[in-house]
Amino acid sequence: MTSTLTTPAPPGEHPPAAAPRGRTRILALPEARWALAALTLFLAALPLYLLEAPAWLWGPLFAAVYVTGGWEPGWEGLKALRDRTLDVDLLMVVAALGAAAVGQVLDGALLIVIFATSGALEAVATARTADSVRGLLDLAPATATRLSPGGGEETVPAAELAVGDTVLVRPGERVGADGTVLAGESEVDQATITGEPLPAAKQPGDEVFAGTVNGTGALTVRVERDPSQTVIAKIVAMVEEASETKAPTQLFIEKVEQRYSVGMVIATLAVFAVPLALGDDLRSALLRAMTFMIVASPCAVVLSTMPPLLSAIANAGRHGVLAKSAVVMERLGQTDLVALDKTGTLTEGAPHLTDLRPLPGSGLTGDGLLALAAAAEHPSEHPLARAVVDAARERGLTLAVASGFASAPGRGVSATVGGHAVQVGSPGRLLPDGAEQARAAAGELEDAGRTAVVVLRDGAPVGVLGVTDRLRPDAAATVAALTGLTGRPPVLLTGDNERAARRLAAEVGVTDVRAGLLPQDKASAVQAWERQGRKVLVVGDGVNDAPALAAAHCGVAMGGAGSDLALETADAVVVRDELATVPAVVRLSRRARRLVVQNLAVAGVFIAVLVAWDLIGTLPLPLGVAGHEGSTVIVALNGMRLLRETAWRSTLAGGGE
Template structure:
């Protein structure tokens, strides 16, 4: 990513936002070094052999090819054999040595070179997948400026910061740790964490994240998370853990691999022994058996599953969706029913002021009513109070000081403002029965799906405020995309009242609404669909939706910048809180599943054709080697297609 803030020489703690993503050097991988050495030696030996040079000129070179390209897989295969496991790598080395034993030295060397090259490609693919995730760590600066209690500045390594430390973040610097602003005002570009396209204003008590870019103001930040537990670090850790898991398809393949390999060895012995018993020459029978062992090996089958799924996990991780395992990535593509929570999922989860209704006879304008209510609510930490105070700040209203503040749970707040006693709270608790006009306004707002808040001045109603959660801007596009993917519109599961739920559902195109649900009711609904044979995806905010997330075929939590509960509960987490990533990751999973099937078909066709050719006719060993190893390379590269940026597609209508 790039930043609009530039500096000729970044000070301590500042990193270049345009720095390239970390990338493992190919020759840093042992598999790549051995494969390259084997290839170079083979290319030197080949022309000498073909041009009729004496054996002493090319023989040692071929021997070096066998040693450099076959040593590591042979050794690993022997260790597996010691554990009573038959490794296909060992079978390939045995086949190459068998070819050399009957005089096919060049063919055996070719097998070693191609086999080593395919192993190197697999290692490079794995490293690239890891790089794409670990590259997130480069967003965090290597150093930070720590402040002592006396105000002295010390440049320290970012990993040395501890909870409670105070750091100074200068304009243009990346923030060194997750924390909370103590002093200063600025705008922070936190698109790498939350996906927000515009910088976000930050002031005292606001949360900031490691790796985000400070704007034009200086900030003092108190560290609240150890650097090893920052949002970025947790993203990396979770995706790396996911990469170590195995999908059901892969587990099934590994389960039959051992039986297949043992059966292949028995078949190889039969392919050698039967023709020999029928009078075939020893060299011819052994060559046919070695060729059979090569082409029947399930290398391409074994490599069919994990590259597509791991590539999909890495790609999703780059876009802020953490699939906790390869199992989850495979399951996401199986869903045919989607259940969405309302608050915090379809909506932003933060209340906003929507209506200002001064009552006749109160003598207040809209702004005067808002200023009065905001002054009384200013000391409160309630979300509805923050919505009112935030609206007053947006309008740049001057708020009077409130004294004698008191908060009564279930009723609201009371304070003295400019000598008047002001109450702001629930109409059901505060509204006198005789206030007919106020009752009518409250009823009108509640029917429109708003939360009504009554304002009393010296015991008399002076106005009503309407507050509502705001629909996410990408909600309608997401619902349409999920409908297209699954063939049925998503279902709304919410604990909110039916009137408000149906109003919001109508705005986004949802027709099936289940409202007024307790957590156990959501679980019952999910299990009911599962009993009908559906694969249900539940998307929630990870708090009261936790039981439903756990009960579903797959659960996805809206992470709210990686909240602990969301990370622990769901199968996958939308760290950047973008709802539009849900259909994107489902589509990506389905693409991965298609590539797995493609790979299995490719591998199966190659093995079938080559084995039939060897048994029915005479398959030349070089063609068998090229066909078998070529199919392995094709399968591996096919799976890596999902690492490309173009593999991630957002739903139409989403501009995020």
């Protein structure tokens, strides 16, 4: 499939919209062109043959049918044979030539035409799957307006943007690259990336993504990611890579296929030789053997597995869930136990300040306590520190300059503020003996589901802050859905304190809580379940949950903006950060697995019935051809059902089980 770049617009003008890639044209596929040529030649030869015209009129046309429809699979089959692999496509061509050798020229040509048409339909199915993934690229504009250091503008292909470039995004345009807003304010529709239903307000310092749509304001954006590393590009690359993998079921089928094909050739020789030895004539014995070879070929069986799984991968990828391989898509449906992280998974991962409790005798008001803590926390990048500093900014507090800043993981931070030594952090690590008032205040906050943060000045506690993380709106519904899928509620694995964890777990319906865990503790718990024969699905944020994600039967990361670590660690990534897509993709996997079973059943029934008919009775070659190729088309089209938008909507709504 080819694509063209639009001509850059002159500086100052709006760049033209990217031309939609659309679907692959059927005739752009070589398989479709050869199948059409074979069908056209067959239809031209058929009336001449039926009207008993001279053989020199219809003979070359039928010969051309054999060449156009059979040369490519025949050549590929010969190359496979050179590598000591028996290709079922080669067997089909041999069967057609065998039919022609005994005078069944019409039947052999019909086999070639139906066989070529079946191959074309398979190619179309594959192309449609690829199109559904590549269609994501339509979200990204072909061009962008790059600003030069001197203030000039130039319209350049978006693919040529480099990290550090500055681009102008006018009202109504799509953002050309992942970057940070330098100037301007606007609202950006980024539902295609984050799933947010409403446009997100953007101002200097905020992140924007390629392919999202700018609102009414102009934005100046600094490019932060190479065009090949944008969120959209990663989605496409990962889904395409996943489409090249093979599921265990498919690998098993391919392993059996070779032995089956060799056995089928031996059986075909027996079907030919035994009747011939018993007095049957050469023509009828050879025709029966050729029919047997056709109907016993496992084409439909080979096609039973990958179309449903690849369709599921493409559909999930289109909706922001990246399954890294067909193996992952198959494993997701095997889940019988789910383990959830708390922060960033069940919660939004953005803590905010809820409580200010200055201690008696400290001489501080609530604002004074907050200003002291925020001054000490200001240099820190920890999420709790950001929550404290943001709360101070929202209140318009002036922060003193801190010096001597230090951070100790698991304890907190320390700094000198206004000539006083200030510490902010964990009550269990910082509070000295005898600080009962501070311990009581911290305990009350933790009992209420808050994370307590204690503030010390010159070694004495002066107040306690309460910080909490909001539950995701869909957390309770997701837990209920996962409970229904696995037959038991998910387990909560968290490093947070047990009281806060249990309070949050009760709100969403989780009863099994493992709190105060380090990353290695989470991994150990998962490994213990795996040893018990459980198929564990771990859902985490892809950072501190990496060991557990790696240890699980299948790991899903809440990727947020598609962080590199999340993409590398987990088996699947929820790029748009929608927790409800986790049970949806599990249902989609189970639907794909059911379609695989359906396809194998259809293929097996067709083969058994047609083989029995040929051995017990007399199966006409055209009917055998139609039955064999018809079953192949049926399983291919059945697998493509999961490409439809309704398939995703059904699984998201709880259907498909």
